[in-house]
Amino acid sequence: MKKILVLPGDGIGPEIVQEATKVIECLKREFELDFELEEAHVGGAAIDATGGPLPDETLKLAHEADSVLLGAVGGPKWESLDIAIRPEKGLLGLRSNLNLFANLRPALLYEQLASASTLKAEVVAGLDLMIVRELTGGIYFGQPRGIRELENGEKQGFNTLIYRESEIERIGRVAFEIAQKRDKRVCSVDKANVLECTELWREVMERVAKDYPDVTLSHMYVDNAAMQLVRAPKQFDVMVTTNMFGDILSDCAAMLTGSIGMLPSASLDANSKGMYEPIHGSAPDIAGQGIANPLATILSVAMMLRYSFNKPELARRIEQGVETVLNEGLRTPDIYTQGTRKVGTEEMGDAVVAAIMRTTWAELGGLHEGDLQGIECARGGGISNEID
Numbered sequence: 001m002k003k004i005l006v007l008p009g010d011g012i013g014p015e016i017v018q019e020a021t022k023v024i025e026c027l028k029r030e031f032e033l034d035f036e037l038e039e040a041h042v043g044g045a046a047i048d049a050t051g052g053p054l055p056d057e058t059l060k061l062a063h064e065a066d067s068v069l070l071g072a073v074g075g076p077k078w079e080s081l082d083i084a085i086r087p088e089k090g091l092l093g094l095r096s097n098l099n100l101f102a103n104l105r106p107a108l109l110y111e112q113l114a115s116a117s118t119l120k121a122e123v124v125a126g127l128d129l130m131i132v133r134e135l136t137g138g139i140y141f142g143q144p145r146g147i148r149e150l151e152n153g154e155k156q157g158f159n160t161l162i163y164r165e166s167e168i169e170r171i172g173r174v175a176f177e178i179a180q181k182r183d184k185r186v187c188s189v190d191k192a193n194v195l196e197c198t199e200l201w202r203e204v205m206e207r208v209a210k211d212y213p214d215v216t217l218s219h220m221y222v223d224n225a226a227m228q229l230v231r232a233p234k235q236f237d238v239m240v241t242t243n244m245f246g247d248i249l250s251d252c253a254a255m256l257t258g259s260i261g262m263l264p265s266a267s268l269d270a271n272s273k274g275m276y277e278p279i280h281g282s283a284p285d286i287a288g289q290g291i292a293n294p295l296a297t298i299l300s301v302a303m304m305l306r307y308s309f310n311k312p313e314l315a316r317r318i319e320q321g322v323e324t325v326l327n328e329g330l331r332t333p334d335i336y337t338q339g340t341r342k343v344g345t346e347e348m349g350d351a352v353v354a355a356i357m358r359t360t361w362a363e364l365g366g367l368h369e370g371d372l373q374g375i376e377c378a379r380g381g382g383i384s385n386e387i388d
């Protein structure tokens with residue numbers, strides 16, 4: 001039996017996680033998977049319920065679980081709290097306590113969405129990039145940190161960018177191993193012209209590269225990398241970088257694909273235990289309206305099946321289900337373009353489930369009449385039917 005801890009979190013988190021859960025339930029049913037789902041609080045929801053962003057109970061369940069599915073954390077309601085107890089600390093606490101040092105953020109452009117990108121279609125068509133972000137070190141966690149008062153009464157804020165060789169080496173190995181299964185190119189992003197810490201980063205990457213002679217390593221300064229991502233993003237295969245640079249570059253890469261609402265992520269420890277989450281945030285501005293795009297979270301479930309449960313075939317089914325609904329022209333508002341059909345969060349989730357089930361049943365050699373009707377009902381009911 002495999003345990004999945006579900007942490008809906010804040011803002012649109014609960015809405016999108018609900019759709020992803022439907023997908024898990026569907027696969028459980030169709031493929032008799034022995035998965036058990038449990039739910040707990042994290043982030044602002046946990047602050048409201050228990051006073052802190054990462055309750056002991058949640059952390060305990062996360063340790064016990066085989067993997068974690070997370071929605072999003074944060075929102076204006078908790079912004080005035082001290083930084084040490086903000087919702088984001090719940091997420092950061094999970095990452096560090098579970099040792100989830102390797103954050104994989106694929107930026108894949110679905111060709112159906114090429115026109116939804118703010119960049120020209122020819123710049124992004126065919127984009128398939130993997131950002132490997134170090135997730136438990138660097139300036140996010142470095143000590144000392146804080147805000148202190150100087151002798152003259154002025155305040156001074158400070159953080160520490162810090163990496164040891166072993167931390168750089170292990171994230172480097174993850175990147176090289178992923179590259180071996182792709183186009184065999186790793187671009188390491190640093191600021192070695194200014195920051196000693198990333199000078200060491202570059203040195204260690206060079207050393208690690210020797211163990212992967214089939215992979216080509218290149219280096220790029222982070223400012224140039226940001227520029228290249230919007231200028232010619234298809235030049236990249238795998239990018240490996242520090243915690244903060246990865247945070248920034250992955251948002252940028254996400255937008256290339258049309259919407260940040262499409263991108264999943266996996267955060268893995270050394271044994272492939274993982275936490276899976278969409279890379280977008282809690283989007284408080286659209287929370288509760290039923291219009292958030294659930295696809296990034298659904299695709300995060302696909303990553304979970306691939307990386308934590310070694311079920312690439314089921315992961316493919318989810319990805320194909322997403323492709324099918326895009327082909328059918330279904331779009332949440334964030335990826336909507338003229339000529340497609342605008343649907344809400346729930347409709348999108350139902351449509352992916354229906355697409356997965358249709359494929360499965362077709363393979364089994366026949367659709368059951370009654371079941372098929374059930375699906376069509378689920379898909380027809382409540383859809384806004386807005387066609388432009």
Ligand code: IPM
Binds near residue numbers: 088092247279
């Ligand atoms: C992300 C987010 C988080 C981060 C926040 C919510 C703490 O931006 O996962 O990219 O900075 O890592």
Ligand code: MG
Binds near residue numbers: 247251
């Ligand atoms: Mg971010």
